[in-house]
Amino acid sequence: MALGEDGEARGKVEFVRVSKAYDGAIAVHDVDLRIPAGCYCCLLGPSGCGKSTSLRMLAGHEIATSGDILLDDRNVTLLPPARRSTSMMFQSYALFPHLTVAENVAFALRMRGVGKAERLGRAREMLKLVDLSALSERRPAQLSGGQQQRVALARALITSPSVLLLDEPLSALDPFLRLRVRAELKRLQKALGISFVHVTHSQDEALALSDLVVLMNAGRIEQQGTAEDLFSRPRTAFVARFIGAHNVIDLGDRAVAVRTDRTAVLPASGVSRFADGDVGRMARPAVVRAVEYAGTGFAVHLVDEGGAELSALMSEGDFHRAAIGEGESVVASWAPADAHALEGGAI
């Protein structure tokens, strides 16, 4: 397994005005999406936002109500899964409990009528790739969650797909394993030179992995771009809130997003300290609701006079200097340059 024959990246995906309706309820609404070849793309969003449905339409397990889906410039909208050169890794891994690890991996080849010796040989090679050679004769029930996940990965990759579809692949793993597997997925995607489309509701995962983040909400794409784009230039209040580490501040005529680590908090009595060179800072009086130790600093949660919630991530030094306690009146402030204007207000 390496890059395609000519070493070119594969797996260019296009959604052209794709919609999906179930009995009148619209799950995906007029989605336009372009995923370049060899791209790690995360579909991100809260439950019910249409990300899984989009993935399943790309996989061929759901058929789009309208619109077209193209894969490497081939219209695959109506093709069955096995003829799309996609491959899906299921959330629960969906390993066949009655088959050994090697037989699981070789399943797609068996369905194509590949002879036993050849398919098991290729399964073994694939298991070597995911470092599971020693366990090829075990049953899935005898494996740990992480091992099962790698079997599922090997099974999905044995058909050399152009696009690997991953439905919440890390959700069943413990946090430590999650980080390790995350790195492994990214490495594998680069090595194979194919596209990975990864559905998740974890913004951490999406930011860490993605070349392209697609944030969905209520069946539409709210914003797409690099992880940095989304984080530093959230388009709407929804994006800023979902991606986290942002305050959405309603300024009456408009709304802005300010990163929590660029939001400063000072005791109300100490406002005069803004004098030294910080003229023009935006400020907002608030009351401290809670303080949490966040390891890299302190997260200070505030409620302003209008009842809106704000947070500030303060370094340990700043926090101790400011000497802030719960229930205290403070002033939250930010530099106008750090305020990023949001479309559509604070809702």
Added chain:
Amino acid sequence: MTIRARWTSYWQATPLVVVLGIFFVLPLLVMLAVSFWTYTGYSIAPAFVTDNYRDAFDGCASQFPTLCTTFRTYASTLKFCVIVWALTLVIGFAIAYYLTFMIRSNTVRLMLALLCTIPFWTSNVIRMISWIPLLGRNGLVNQALVGAGFIHQPLDWLLYSDFSVILAFVHINTVFMIVPIANSMARIDRSLVEAAYDSGATGWQTLRHVIIPLAKSGIAIGSIFVITVVMGDFITIGLMGGQQIASAGKVIQTQISALQFPIAAANAIVLLAVVLMIIALLVRFIDIRKEL
């Protein structure tokens, strides 16, 4: 585990052991003992003779390769058993598959499952007598066929024939296949079916490589139900066969009504051995413990 806790579990198992001991093991042992007794036309007496077993297989060795009565009877019973098993398996599997995979609503599934139990709403005998107005020479089916001009003479193989015996057996036993198979199918994770489809499996391939292997234990349990019922039956074969078809159960029943208990017991032991061998064969192929 403390010693006390270990004894607790034995106490908890005691009631069932007592019930099974009194109502199952003990009668079985009595039957085994009686099978070695002697009898005359008007009495039975405790003894330890193997005459009853020899009588049960009377002439089977000397007539071979021509089949003796006992072998013919068993062959006939086995024939019904195999045909009924195959039919109930195919029909039961299809219905279980439909209930499990094609019906999405739980309420509808439950209602349809209840429909499957309708044959049990009346007694076995009434149910079988009810076939007569339907299948008899002047029954509904014949009248309809003659009336529609498909046939000129009423069909006489509809009732009191192999056909009617098999029909009644299948009618009553299919549900014993449906329930365990549907139960094991319900445990199949839907994403496995999807994963098979994703791997390029056709519907038949998914059935053969995923669903049937995973429904195996249900199939085995259903098969045991059907095989034991059909092998031991004398009522259905008697009523639906017009008392003209021999069966292993019928032989025993005839001997009991002639008060020849020892030979009836010997035949019952033979029948039990045959059924146990069939089940042992089934269990060899399928690990039923997984299901329990």
